[in-house]
Amino acid sequence: xxxxxxxxxxxxxxxxxxxxxxxxxxxxxxxxxxxxxxxxxxxxxxxxxxxxxxxxxxxxxxxxxxxxxxxxxxxxxxxxxxxxxxxxxxxxxxxxxxxxxxxxxxxxxxxxxxxxxxxxxxxxxxxxxxxxxxxxxxxxxxxxxxxxxxxxxxxxxxxxxxxxxxxxxxxxxxxxxxxxxxxxxxxxxxxxxxxxxxxxxxxxxxxxxxxxxxxxxxxxxxxxxxxxxxxxxxxxxxxxxxxxxxxxxxxxxxxxxxxxxxxxxxxxxxxxxxxxxxxxxxxxxxxxxxxxxxxxxxxxxxxxxxxxxxxxxxxxxxxxxxxxxxxxxxxxxxxxxxxxxxxxxxxxxxxxxxxxxxxxxxxxxxxxxxxxxxxxxxxxxxxxxxxxxxxxxxxxxxxxxxxxxxxxxxxxxxxxxxxxxxxxxxxxxxxxxxxxxxxxxxxxxxxxxxxxxxxxxxxxxxxxxxxxxxxxxxxxxxxxxxx
Amino acid sequence: xxxxxxxxxxxxxxxxxxxxxxxxxxxxxxxxxxxxxxxxxxxxxxxxxxxxxxxxxxxxxxxxxxxxxxxxxxxxxxxxxxxxxxxxxxxxxxxxxxxxxxxxxxxxxxxxxxxxxxxxxxxxxxxxxxxxxxxxxxxxxxxxxxxxxxxxxxxxxxxxxxxxxxxxxxxxxxxxxxxxxxxxxxxxxxxxxxxxxxxxxxxxxxxxxxxxxxxxxxxxxxxxxxxxxxxxxxxxxxxxxxxxxxxxxxxxxxxxxxxxxxxxxxxxxxxxxxxxxxxxxxxxxxxxxxxxxxxxxxxxxxxxxxxxxxxxxxxxxxxxxxxxxxxxxxxxxxxxxxxxxxxxxxxxxxxxxxxxxxxxxxxxxxxxxxxxxxxxxxxxxxxxxxxxxxxxxxxxxxxxxx
Numbered sequence: 070x071x072x073x074x075x076x077x078x079x080x081x082x083x084x085x086x087x088x089x090x091x092x093x094x095x096x097x098x099x100x101x102x103x104x105x106x107x108x109x110x111x112x113x114x115x116x117x118x119x120x121x122x123x124x125x126x127x128x129x130x131x132x133x134x135x136x137x138x139x140x141x142x143x144x145x146x147x148x149x150x151x152x153x154x155x156x157x158x159x160x161x162x163x164x165x166x167x168x169x170x171x172x173x174x175x176x177x178x179x180x181x182x183x184x185x186x187x188x189x190x191x192x193x194x195x196x197x198x199x200x201x202x203x204x205x206x207x208x209x210x211x212x213x214x215x216x217x218x219x220x221x222x223x224x225x226x227x228x229x230x231x232x233x234x235x236x237x238x239x240x241x242x243x244x245x246x247x248x249x250x251x252x253x254x255x256x257x258x259x260x261x262x263x264x265x266x267x268x269x270x271x272x273x274x275x276x277x278x279x280x281x282x283x284x285x286x287x288x289x290x291x292x293x294x295x296x297x298x299x300x301x302x303x304x305x306x307x308x309x310x311x312x313x314x315x316x317x318x319x320x321x322x323x324x325x326x327x328x329x330x331x332x333x334x335x336x337x338x339x340x341x342x343x344x345x346x347x348x349x350x351x352x353x354x355x356x357x358x359x360x361x362x363x364x365x366x367x368x369x370x371x372x373x374x375x376x377x378x379x380x381x382x383x384x385x386x387x388x389x390x391x392x393x394x395x396x397x398x399x400x401x402x403x404x405x406x407x408x409x410x411x412x413x414x415x416x417x418x419x420x421x422x423x424x425x426x427x428x429x430x431x432x433x434x435x436x437x438x439x440x441x442x443x444x445x446x447x448x449x450x451x452x453x454x455x456x457x458x459x460x461x462x463x464x465x466x467x468x469x470x471x472x473x474x475x476x477x478x479x480x481x482x483x484x485x486x487x488x489x490x491x492x493x494x495x496x497x498x499x500x501x502x503x504x505x506x507x508x509x510x511x512x513x514x515x516x517x518x519x520x521x522x523x524x525x526x527x528x529x530x531x532x533x534x535x536x537x538x539x540x541x542x543x544x545x546x547x548x549x550x551x552x
Numbered sequence: 553x554x555x556x557x558x559x560x561x562x563x564x565x566x567x568x569x570x571x572x573x574x575x576x577x578x579x580x581x582x583x584x585x586x587x588x589x590x591x592x593x594x595x596x597x598x599x600x601x602x603x604x605x606x607x608x609x610x611x612x613x614x615x616x617x618x619x620x621x622x623x624x625x626x627x628x629x630x631x632x633x634x635x636x637x638x639x640x641x642x643x644x645x646x647x648x649x650x651x652x653x654x655x656x657x658x659x660x661x662x663x664x665x666x667x668x669x670x671x672x673x674x675x676x677x678x679x680x681x682x683x684x685x686x687x688x689x690x691x692x693x694x695x696x697x698x699x700x701x702x703x704x705x706x707x708x709x710x711x712x713x714x715x716x717x718x719x720x721x722x723x724x725x726x727x728x729x730x731x732x733x734x735x736x737x738x739x740x741x742x743x744x745x746x747x748x749x750x751x752x753x754x755x756x757x758x759x760x761x762x763x764x765x766x767x768x769x770x771x772x773x774x775x776x777x778x779x780x781x782x783x784x785x786x787x788x789x790x791x792x793x794x795x796x797x798x799x800x801x802x803x804x805x806x807x808x809x810x811x812x813x814x815x816x817x818x819x820x821x822x823x824x825x826x827x828x829x830x831x832x833x834x835x836x837x838x839x840x841x842x843x844x845x846x847x848x849x850x851x852x853x854x855x856x857x858x859x860x861x862x863x864x865x866x867x868x869x870x871x872x873x874x875x876x877x878x879x880x881x882x883x884x885x886x887x888x889x890x891x892x893x894x895x896x897x898x899x900x901x902x903x904x905x906x907x908x909x910x911x912x913x914x915x916x917x918x919x920x921x922x923x924x925x926x927x928x929x930x931x932x933x934x935x936x937x938x939x940x941x942x943x944x945x946x947x948x949x950x951x952x953x954x
Contacts, residue, residue, distance in 0.1 A: 411675045415682075415693070423685045431689045446808045448690065454808040478706045478815035478939075481758040482698030484677055491758070494692045495702055496940055498810040506807055506940055508692050519709035530689070542690055 072190060073232030073367065075197060076376065077341045078129025078224045080122050081328055081385035083511055085109035088216050090393035095211040102216060104303075110219040110329035112392065115401035115488040116510065116529040119146040119203040120156055121541065122222035124163045124527040127201050128471070130224035133377040136164065139226070140196035141171035143189055145181035145333045147251070148204050149174060150539055159541065160201065162432035163527045165468050179299075181333040182223070183357025186365060189227040190236045197228030204332025207256045207402060214258060217301050219329020223337035223382075233376055234344060234353065234367040240282035243361035246274050263302060270358075271300060271309050278362035279313040283354075286366050290314035294351040295343045297321045299335040300358065327386050333359075342382040349373055380549075388549055390513065401488055412486035417533040419540050429466065434525060434543045436503050437464030445469075445502030467503070474499045474523045474545055479509070481517070497523055497545055510544040522548040556831035559952065560655045561794045562783040564776045565594025568908045571771035571896035572740040579614045579669040580625030582772035586901075587626050587665070594776045595786060598626060601776070602659035604633045607646030607666040608900035609936070610679055611637070614669045622665060639936025640849065641799065642666060643773065643903025644945035650777050651794055660782055666905075667772035668898035677768055678899075697757035697765050699938035700850040704759050706815030707856060711867040719759055721870035722851035723750035726763045726893055728879050729848065733890025735921040740769045740896030764851040769896025773904035775911075780952060791952035792914050795929065796831035799945045800824040807940040820944035821860035821933065828946040829862075834929070837862045841884060841948075842927030843913060845906035847935035848891040857933055858886070861946075880921070888913065888921055903934035903945060910949050928954035 092106035113122065123144055131139075142164070144157035151159075157172035175185040182202035189198040203222035208214035248270050249260035260266075275298075283290055290296075296315050298306045301323050310320040321343050323330075331338050336357045343353055347369040357363035380388070392398070399405035429435040430448045437449025441463045444455040449467070453460045479495030486492075493509035495517075509517065510526050523545040530542035567589030569582045577585070591597060606622040608614055615621035619633030638645040643666030650662035673679045683691045708718055727747055733739040745763060753761035783791055800820040806813040813819055825837075834840045844861065848854035855873055858864040863884055864872040872878065878886035889895050889909040892902060910930035912918045929950040936943040 411673075412680055415680050417688075419689070420685055423689065427686060427689060445810065448686070450804075454804050456805055456809075456812075476705075478702035480694075480698045480701035480705065480760075481755075482695050482701070484695035484697055484756050485693060492692075492694070492698065494694055494698065495705070496807070496815055502810045504808055504810040504812075505690075506692060519705050540689065 070195065070229040071232050071235050072229050073227070073236040074225050074234040075228050075230065075232055076130050076132070076134055076226040077344055077381065078126050078132065078379060079338060079341045079382045079385050080125035080129060080222045081111045081382070082113045082117055082122070082220055083388050083390045084112045084114060084392045085327070085389050086112045086395065086398055087391065087393045090395045091216060094395050099211040102211065102213065105213060105216040108326040109391070110216065111221055112398050113205050113220040114510070117205070118150050118529060118539070119148050119205050119222070120150055120159050121527050121529060122205070122220065123160050123201040123203040123224070126203065126222035126224035127160060127164055127199055129380045130199065130226050131164070132379040134226055136166055138197045139166050139170055139199050140194070141173065141198045142166060143173045143175060143185045143198060143200045145175040145185035145202035146204050147176055147179065147181060147333050148206055149176060159432065162428060163541070165429070165433040165435060176333070179333050179359035180357040180361060180363050182335070182337045183355060183363035183365060186225060186227065186337065187239055187241065187363060190239065190365070195229050197226055200225045200227050202334030202337045204334050206332050209257055210399065210404060217325070217330050219331055221328055221331035221334060221338050223334050223341050225337060231372045232370060233373040234369050237366040237368050238286045239366065240285045240364045241361065242278040242282070244274055245360055246270055267302060267305060271305050272312055275309055275358055275362055276312045279356070279364065282362070282364040286364070288352070288366065291316055292352060293319055293354045295319060295321055295347060296354045296356065297336060297339045297343055298356050299323065299330070299339055301325050301330040338382060344369065344373065345381050345383050347373065409486060416535065417531045417540065418536060419533060419538055431542055433468060434470040436467045436469050438467035439463045440465055445499070447503050447505045469499055469503050470525045470543060472499045472501060472503070473548060474525070476517065476519050476521045476523065477504070478519065479517055493517060508544045509546065511546040513547070516547050524548045557651060557655045557797060558795050558832055559780065559793045561651045561777050562780040562788070562952070563792045563794070563911055563949065564596070564661065564778045564783050564786065564788065565590040565592070566775045566908045566911050567593065568738060568773040568905055569771050570738045571769045571898060571905070573671050574770035575671065577770070579667050579772070580621060582669065582770060583622060583625050583665055583667050586772040586774045590774050590776050596661065596776070599629050601628065601631060601661050601663050603631055603650070603653045604628055604663040604665065605646035605649035606633060606635045607637070607642035607664070607903065608635065608668060609637055609639055609642050610668065610670065610681070610899065614667070638943045640847065640899050641903060641934045641936035641943040641945040642900040643905070644932070644934040644947055645799065645903070647775055647904060647907065647947065648797055648799060650775065651797055654777050654779060661776060661778045663774060663776055664904060665772065665774040666901035666903060668900045669770050670768050670898060671770050695757060697760045697850060700853050701757040701760045702815060703856055703939050704852045707852070710814050710816040713870060715759065718870055719751065720747065721855060721873045722764055723747045724873050725848065725851040725854050726750050729887045729891045729893035732880055732888050732921065733894025736890050736895060739890040739894050740767045741890070741894040760850055760852065766849050766892035767894065767896040769898045771896055771898035771901045771905065773901045773908050775904055775907060790915055792911050792949050793952045795948040795950045796828035797947045798824040798827040798831065799943060800827070801943050802937070802941040804941070815939065817856050818860050818935065818939060818942065818944055820942055821857060821935065821946070824944045824946040825861050828948055832929070832948045834948070838884065840929055841931050842925070842929050843888060843910065843923060844884060844886045844931045844933065845889065845891065845909050846886060846933040848887055848893050849897060849935070853935070854886065854891070861931065861933060885923060888918070888923060903932065906932035906934060907947055907949060914949065914951055
């Protein structure tokens with residue numbers, strides 16, 4: 070059987086912060102950043118993190134795929150919310166994947182995305198694996214990273230059968246080249262001089278690895294149709310591609326203009342964009358860089374043409390909300406200590422007992438369906454809500470997360486505390502039954518009314534700042550118009 | 553069906569503290585203020601009380617737990633004191649306990665007290681509190697205005713009412729209550745306002761602006777109840793009796809059954825009203841009810857409640873409001889004391905404050921704001937929770953011969 074990529078998905082937060090807005094505030098202090106002040110970068114909302122972004126990319130990748138086939142969920146990131154509580158495990162719960170499936174976190178390097186993919190491709194049991202990468206890297210105000218980074222996630226389903234891209238081989242080089250690092254517990258990277266990184270790292274370590282790797286893979290640079298080199302330093306991709314002998318135009322766009330550097334997930338994000346544009350038969354070389362080099366050679370197949378429509382990178386880039394509110398973003402990233410008022414003082418302690426007991430409903434948005442009356446409800450309860458038949462103990466699990474809903478009632482609440490006022494919420498009815506009172510996400514002013522169609526998104530519900538615990542739950546976002 | 557409590561219980565005396573930002577008094581002192589007025593009115597002393605109920609919603613910022621704080625504050629004679637909590641309907645809930653105790657014969661004289669000390673929290677609006685372990689994981693900590701504002705979105709959609717039309721009708725509700733509150737010395741807010749002031753006020757929760765929201769106040773109100781026979785034996789001539797007292801609690805249907813409730817009305821109020829009218833023998837509320845005090849926590853709440861109480865036809869409440877049907881000189885005056893909007897809303901006290909006004913009006917003791925047409929049956933509606941899940945209490949009191 071052929072091993073390779075069965076499906077792909079992506080998620081880029083809708084808000085795109087104008088780099089010129091960042092620069093305008095910081096120019097007095099760091100005028101040298103002007104050269105980086107073009108275009109826009111993706112920014113996660115206050116209630117997003119690598120876990121929530123990973124869930125959204127995974128849902129996109131699982132379009133048309135039976136979730137029961139997923140044997141393992143692998144999540145790559147350098148900014149995991151939890152150091153000891155498996156992050157991939159939270160993603161698995163949100164996706165309502167089988168308890169009889171594996172989970173794994175891969176981190177420690179910007180190469181983590183490709184390393185996770187190598188693990189998935191190298192597993193020999195023939196079963197499908199969900200490989201996701203997501204990063205939300207903090208950066209100091211007035212740093213280059215602040216302008217270059219962009220929050221995003223990409224996901225691939227890897228396995229055997231009708232692959233859209235055949236795995237033709239891989240090669241890895243590992244060297245402790247410290248172009249930057251982030252110590253455990255630190256918020257920010259520390260980086261070395263960019264000229265040295267370019268000369269010794271990109272033109273040295275990377276180009277050498279590409280040359281030796283292509284030989285190991287039994288191919289030549291000139292035969293590669295698309296090469297994915299996730300380096301956002303200006304001119305780096307072009308010079309590396311040229312020195313390694315790739316054809317003009319083979320190097321994929323790094324998505325800097327619209328998205329920014331997605332960290333551990335950026336190589337996979339670029340791969341998704343490449344697959345969206347690729348034709349069957351094209352050879353794609355995927356490169357990961359970080360304390361060494363991962364190289365994965367893929368060949369697009371005819372199955373690519375039959376892949377069901379999805380959001381992907383193109384759709385994610387198109388779902389865009391231009392933003393110039395630099396202060397809001399700093400606040401959402403915890404870098405601006407706004408006066409939040411007494412209403413923000415609630416103790417948000419999460420009883421572990423209750424989360425475990427209710428995990429399917431809370432993490433997976435699984436409601437109940439009465440097997441006698443067909444009544445759907447959330448949450449699932451022992452006695453049905455149906456007034457005509459309060460049937461007892463008749464409910465089966467009924468997942469609601471992938472169902473669309475419509476607004477029954479709503480408000481925009483300026484009194485309740487939220488990091489993104491006003492707080493939008495209301496009562497919604499799901500297609501096919503089920504109703505809940507829920508917070509809305511991603512609402513643009515004027516785009517909320519009774520009857521408006523919604524889709525569910527996995528988000529941070531609340532943060533217990535005293536105990537460093539994040540509570541996740543589902544919110545309802547205005548549905549994209551294309552669906 | 554049960555025979556009900558119509559005319560089985562009489563109000564012997566009532567008291568109500570001055571509502572407002574009572575920086576000078578704690579919850580116990582507010583209770584004493586209301587209690588002393590009620591004792592004088594009843595013509596008894598506290599040793600004659602057999603049982604007591606205390607309604608209070610936010611125990612942590614008030615009194616602490618249990619009925620003991622009231623027993624201490626009023627130095628009650630070691631009788632049973634029961635604390636009840638049912639959101640903003642706690643006041644009527646405490647009266648239900650006292651009325652049922654007298655109706656059953658278990659007590660000759662019983663006390664119902666409601667109190668709330670909200671202005672020790674440090675901010676406007678109601679205090680933040682947990683929704684409960686499970687709901688904290690899946691619920692929204694919406695504000696009161698945010699929860700009730702949603703009525704307006706659904707009402708507009710269900711009845712095809714324009715945003716501006718509904719906003720103007722809501723504004724009329726508040727302007728009317730301010731005009732009434734101006735005449736009430738115990739009211740928290742005593743100032744007339746204009747329609748334009750309401751329409752141009754800062755938005756709190758769409759579409760509710762500042763003047764669509766009631767005051768948040770400190771206060772206490774109480775009732776001493778007994779049987780009509782004992783009341784007469786104690787020398788009372790004009791008796792106000794309880795005609796009906798019904799409470800309905802949501803069971804989740806509104807919030808969980810898709811396609812059921814449409815979000816534009818109170819399911820429980822319709823149920824409680826129907827039961828109360830049956831208990832009181834009222835067949836035509838619009839003709840028979842002389843006046844109402846309803847739970848106008850927000851202007852839109854009062855507006856849709858007029859329909860739920862069958863005082864307006866469904867979908868036409870906003871027109872009746874604009875036509876002045878519920879104004880002081882209208883067919884069925886509403887909030888003649890200023891309502892929650894202006895008298896104020898110390899949560900646990902509000903249900904009893906409403907009945908206090910109805911009681912004064914029935915006895916012709918309402919001073920400057922006394923209704924010109926002598927009322928005979930007065931309704932109070934006291935609601936706790938939010939439109940999608942709530943406790944709705946309807947109490948009807950009237951002259952003994954009405």
